[in-house]
Amino acid sequence: MKIFNKAIIIATTVGAILSTSATAEVTEASSEKHAKAATQYRQAVFQLVRSNMGPLGGMAKGALPFDESVMQTNAVRLEQLADMMGDYLAVDTRKFDVETGAKDEIWENFSDVEKKVMALKTAAQGLQAAVEAGDESAYRGAIGKIGASCKSCHDDYKKD
Numbered sequence: 001m002k003i004f005n006k007a008i009i010i011a012t013t014v015g016a017i018l019s020t021s022a023t024a025e026v027t028e029a030s031s032e033k034h035a036k037a038a039t040q041y042r043q044a045v046f047q048l049v050r051s052n053m054g055p056l057g058g059m060a061k062g063a064l065p066f067d068e069s070v071m072q073t074n075a076v077r078l079e080q081l082a083d084m085m086g087d088y089l090a091v092d093t094r095k096f097d098v099e100t101g102a103k104d105e106i107w108e109n110f111s112d113v114e115k116k117v118m119a120l121k122t123a124a125q126g127l128q129a130a131v132e133a134g135d136e137s138a139y140r141g142a143i144g145k146i147g148a149s150c151k152s153c154h155d156d157y158k159k160d
Contacts, residue, residue, distance in 0.1 A: 024086035026110050028095060035096035042088045042102070045081055052077045053150065056127075060143040068131050071139065075127040078146060082121035086114055106157040113157060119149040 029035035052074040058064035059071065092107040093100060106113055123145040130138040 024090035024110075024114070026090050026092050026107050028092045032096045032098075034091070035093040035098045038088065038091035039093055039098045039100050042091075042100075045084055045088050049078065049081050049150070052081070053146065056143045057147065060140050060147070066136060066139050068134075071127060071143075072131045075124045075131065075146075078124040079121050079128070082117050082124060085117045085120075089113060089117075101159045103157050103159055109156075113153065116149060116153040116156075119152065120146065123149045 029038055055064060055067075055070050056074055059066050089102075089106060090110065093102075094104055094107065123142070126145055127139075127142040130142040
């Protein structure tokens, strides 16, 4: 029984550590300068996402030939960018006059935003796995999942 209790305590502790380390907490920008910097960094991350999605979208649409090297590199980059997104999205800039495409709901529903960011990360890992397996039949679908994860967040949290 003692071993069972220790196992539950360990599992609970590990679960708590993992759940808190994977989430960012929303914080308000402390000044207009902070809000402008946070917005600039947030937009820079999304610009990098866009630059990595462009070639993938072209491949998925058949406008570009599938290039495993580009797919692998861009999928790794998208995974890394997803890891950063929570931190950059967590700064609530609503109280300051900054030019942003983010809807207020992004900070009101941040746990949902984090789920969507995790979906991007998972989709990027899926493309990496398809490339590593050399499964050409899975490339278009794997790229589509990345695009769908982006669209899901845009639909809910990006101004038109």
